[in-house]
Amino acid sequence: MEFKTVGQSIWRVDGEKKVRGEALYTIDLKMEGMLHGRILRSPFPHAKLIKIDTSRAAKLPGVFAVLSREDFPQGGPLSPYFGRRMKDKTVVAIDKVRHVGDVVAAVAAVDVETADEALRLIDAAYEELPLVSDPLEAIREGAPQLFDHLPEIKNNICHHASLKQGDIEKGFQESDIILEDTFTTPVAQQCHLEAHNALAWFDATGRLNVQTGTQTPYAVRKSLAEIFQIAEEKIRIMVPYVGGAYGAKSSLKVEHLAAVLAGKAKRPVRIQLRREEVFLTVTKHASTVRMKTGAKKDGTLVAQKTELYYDTGAFAENGPNVVHKATLGASGPYRIPHIQADGYCILTNKPSAGAFRGYGVPQVALAYESHMDILAERLGIDPIEIRIKNLLREGDRHPTGITMHSVGYEELLRKFGAAIQLGDKKRTRGKTRRGKGIACMIKASNTESQSEAKVQANRDGTFAVFSSSVEMGQGVETVMAQIAAEELGVAWKGVSFVAQRPDTDLTPFDTMTSASRSTFCMGNAVRRAAKDLREKLVQFSAEIMEISPQDLRAENGRIFAAGAEQKGYSYKELAALHFKRRERELAGNGFYGDEEDAKTVLPFWLVGGCAVEVEVDTETGAVKLLKLVVGADAGKAINPRLCEGQVRGDSTIGIGQALLEELKFVDGQPVNATFLHYALPSFRDVPDDFPVVLVEQPHKDGPFGAKGLGESALPAVPAAIANAIYDAVGVRIKDIPFTPERVLSALSQKESKL
């Protein structure tokens, strides 16, 4: 199939606004009479809230509203409870605080300084409770319990996911070699540069309006409706551009606090978190993964047993879903007859862990891809060959029951091997040693979701795409415009596509912008909408040309009688003629996610990996990346430059997690929750030699074969670097980040064993 617009690296449609500094983010919005909200947070990781008196704060001049548990009497108009999986969160603390930074009260005042002063006047008294910060201790008998009123939580476990196939014990009996190791990852943070912030107000008709940089406008609307106990239609959520999200801006973050304060103050309220508050709002799950892998002498995998312990912090949040996804993907992209994986989502007295790019997969990919390399070495097999030998292939059945499709692993692995010349073992001597490593990953998409779109022809010849997919940097506005242009049959040059910003009053329903699902799910909806519009334009042309629609062609932005391209109309002319005749919307609608889709559409797999060459300084322990090759199966790259940007950017977060990032806690207190103390990858941490391999195995149900790839590289990066460090200096490090201290300590342990 030949494409006109799809496959072209056109400039981003939001690009010019962004390089000019004209793109508006929530943080840029102001309103007349707007107040500023600030939040009183718990200084204790676990305590009973025995007293809260806000009377002095409320009397401070300039303060318009103070919010505490007193605003949520039982049977009152507001419900304090919310939460994605269970109603475990409260707008402000009701009985207990469960982590440092837990929300205790909030103030709206004329300016931030006054609001801060009011916070100091709030009299809150606590009775400290024993805390539990280690998930492995939290599940022990007799451990302090975070919740005692929610029946779905037992022993601090808020979700147990499992995956079973074959007979695990039999599998290990049949194995010639068995590995058993424990891998850990720490708490990390998404570190989007635009802090969580929202602007909320009630308009003259009593409707609640919220401007917020959320990934999930419809889910935010639903949760707010539950808190205010009003119809969803009485709430409008608008989403400006989003200054980074990476999962951290899903479900309520600050919207509810701004909204409740706005209701009480009867004025618009904006809340903007400070950076240290962002660190206490949502994080990535710390994990302990115990993996036991059995294989035959020839490298064939036979059995794998995995236990995943994920630290979800004080609230379930997205945790149960994260653990579910990680557990279902625990066996990697490999064919293993006997599998048992058990994932536990565990509550501890730390800030809530939620969605973060990779969604639980990076933690377990570190385990299975380290094991593949350990096996390869023990059995004397090439690391690429042992992977290829065990790959799940097109048409194979994944242990979840989903059919493998559009999974270009072999091509990726071969290209990785060639790019870093994996087999070329030049031993380095002296204080700096070089090593190479590879890894791949798999992640299931969440296609059990819905997206609707509208594509509209305007009278000036431009087109508008109405979609609730949120532009947070990934380029979704551009990709949707390219899909619409392709389906309409218009050339990109000279045609203008305007993206309507997500707005629950204007743009149709979309489950959420997450899980790399937009290109596939919303892409299908947009394509169907564009097709609907094209058919309407053909129908209208048939009407004015007095010719049967079957005899018309729609190509190159024109509709004409077959065989007579000159006789016909451009889309622009048709739009003008249409509106001259009738002032009726000229638009097509498209929906993805109905029962028919559920029956026929194969969910897509995120398929990717990377290869890396490192240099390890044996005196300092520093690991330097010399070359990183990252790749993914795009299905079809709608915009290759955007795809490359996604894969490279994704893996750069992987570099951070592998080498630098760890949010540390001592007795439940965060010790480095600032950009000064939490190290992020900078210009100096990323190799200049950083190519991207895009493989295109078309997905049968993707728009023009395309599927998501925004999380296809990150999960593989820590494992590939671990494998390269081993190759360089012969130490196997199973805990990220691979800091100089950790590398040096591993090296000295190795020496003392010799």
Added chain:
Amino acid sequence: MAVKLNINGITHEVEAKPLETLLAVLRDRLNLTGTKDGCGEGVCGACTEPVSSCLLLASYAENKGITTIEGIGSDGKLHPLQRAFLDHGAFQCGYCTPGMILMAKALLDRIPNPSKEEIRDYMAGNICRCTSYVEIVRAVRQAARRNRKRWKDEG
């Protein structure tokens, strides 16, 4: 207190609090929201002017010419750095971009033909969480080449 600021060639007299930062004055009083607030502690570079405007008191910026992203490029025309950022996919969410472009401009004003290493060193204080930085290095190099060509063309 009254503060006199020269921004993008225009003099503004602003009433500001004594401890108000340049960032706050730009964003909240002059509505120049292209300058972004990232960390508030001078670490991320989102508010680069090209100094961290989140740490600089507005009064200290008196009598110093300040160029913000709104002063880069003209109505019909993009600055070579802006074009290069588009060509190389040197941004995604765009939040760090104004600071990146201003820092790159400061670099090119000092070193018209920087090496990749010089770019990485000079810009190391600007954080981007979306891209891999490689795209930004390439964009700065392209803009430097275009600049040189322009100077050559202009004799």
